[in-house]
Amino acid sequence: MLLSWFTGFGAGLLFLHFLQKLLFPYFWDDLRFLLKVVRYGIKMEMYRLRGELVTVLDKFLSHARRQPQKAFIIYEGVVYTYEDVDKRSSRVARALLKHSSLKRGDVVALLMSNEPDFVHVWFGLAKLGCVVAFLNSNLRSNSLLHCVRTCEPTAVVVGGDLLGSIEEILPSLPKHVSVWGMKDSVPQGVVSLKEKLSLVSDEPVPPSYHVTSSLKSTCLYIFTSGTTGLPKAAVISQLQVLKGSVGLWAFGCTADDIVYVTLPLYHSSGALLGIGGCVELGATCVLKKKFSASQFWDDCKKYNVTVFQYIGELCRYLCKQPQREGEKDHRVRLAVGNGMNSEVWRQFLDRFGNIKMCEFYGATEGNIIFMNHTGKIGSVGRTNFFYKLFFVFELIKYDFQKDEPLRNEQGWCYCVKKGEPGLLISRVNMKNPFFGYTGSYRHTQSKLLLDVFRKGDVYFNTGDLMVQDHENFLYFWDRVGDTFRWKGENVATTEVADVIGRLDFIQEANVYGVPVPGYEGKAGMTSIILKPNKPFDLQKIYDQVSSSLPAYACPRFLRIQDKMETTGTFKLKKLQLVEDGFNPLKISDPLYFMDNLKKSYVPLTKEIYNQIMLEELKL
Ligand SMILES: *[C@@H]1O[C@H](CO)[C@@H](O)[C@H](O)[C@H]1NC(C)=O
Ligand SMILES: *[C@@H]1O[C@H](CO)[C@@H](O)[C@H](O)[C@H]1NC(C)=O
16 A cells, blocks of 8 residues: 555656656756845845845955955966955055045046956945946047046046047046046146055045945946947946846856956956956956957966856857867866857867856846856747746837837737747836936937837837747847947947048948858948049048047948938838848949958959958958
8 A cells, every 4th residue: 555655656756757857848947047046136135134235346345354365366477366456446546535536426437458457446436436437448539539428527547558549539528527547657638547556555445435325326337339329328236236246156156266357348248247256256357458369278278267258259269260289178167158159159169178158148238137047059048937027028029121119000019929039128117127328318218118018118128139939048139220249349330420421522321230151240331322523532431430430340341322212211221231231243332341451441352252251351
């Protein structure tokens, strides 16, 4: 009797087990991940209940007390311990306190490449309770000026190697903005912060300067392209910094990990996930000024790197490197990032060994994040019943002709079927707030969709098209709107069109991205209508774009059209142009190619076209 009961019970369990495997194959993965998230949520909630607000700076300071001698940053072979970074950032705070009238809440723009001083200045300013605005270090002239103006800073701190960029715009900066350079000798109008640092003490700054009253208070501005117009400064709260910095932990990193960061720190993934992530764990960060495919694995071996951060391009470049001996001979066990295409993903694992690739999806200013906690190649993550409890998101039908979400007769949007690409939108509410952008409310509003499924509901428009498959895995499809991605950066088409349109022989410039084999994202292309009776000058276009735009934003191709399409909308026209691409055999209009060796645009011949298609010519 008892025996049969037991076997019955056993068989039942076995049956349940198989049923679960069959119907919910990812149940345990999903649940494990959920528990992790919940555990973190509870921790945060406990802090809140105890009235303790713990920011990323507080976490850093507590590591600096508990493990002062542990390496925090390793840069060009030099080790900066937690104590070193703490002391130098205190110097930055004290120097600015002594020589300026900076106070809590003031905005300070930071224009610096990846180097330890980026972190010193960032943390130093955080110790004073200032809001730090990260500027893209590739920006020049008008684009840089636009970004500085957008965040209305009291001061700008500039890295030693970027003083040239600030010098160009110095006369146009508002008078009350003080400019500080991290170099001993600085141009006129700039104060040397480096010199001042050696003259102040490295004693801690009293916590009263930086204690926050709310995790919703603004901590950083990080520039993003949004979906339209010029770059915008997304308002990043303390809470978002905390959320961003738990990424490494959520993917299973620990304090013993050595994290290789080659991505620019002015983007949220480098700063929040990378540096913030190391602070959260108390781990070590190997910081690189600029990603180098040829030095990548040597660095990993030299510093015993265990984790690295990637974007799709980075892994593609690594795969394109010539084969070497012992490519699997390293300690890297995990990589965290986004934008990896499944073909590159497979190639990468084949060649460099069994590295856990952790794809995630999340916009800087967004209120939603996906992680591939189950590890399906190519997918950015998976949604499930649990996840839906926390984040309400939908994929809605998109009208590519009009470039806006499709609405039915009653004016409501509708969801796509599984397997179809749809625009990812996520519900904005108390639990998932959207902090918006600085400046005009119009910018913030333009990212929100109202009255989506019913009157009064509000959704954040990510501007990304995604596909959800039958197992609820999500895949990135494309970006919509007036931006495209190239070399890991977002290019705002209106900004490029503005720069070209300033030339006196251009009547109209229409900028878009075209796919090129062997590359992630889209290469910039501009179709131009010339003014009659003005001399057309390719050299001038080259000089104009290369002096005003960062390299990644310069159009690789030009197309000269003699008339505008008279039918359809402006957007319709773009769609057709993108479809046409840059094939000289198909397009009868004159086409040109940006030749960086000749430093000019040259006619796009059949030979050049073939070389590009065969991936022999680098863009
Ligand atoms: C890397 O690990 C090896 C073996 O554990 C050790 O001898 C070496 O000192 C480590 N290198 C660094 C830079 O920490
Ligand atoms: C993400 O996917 C990879 C498979 O390529 C897997 O190895 C990894 O475990 C996944 N991430 C997490 C957090 O499990």
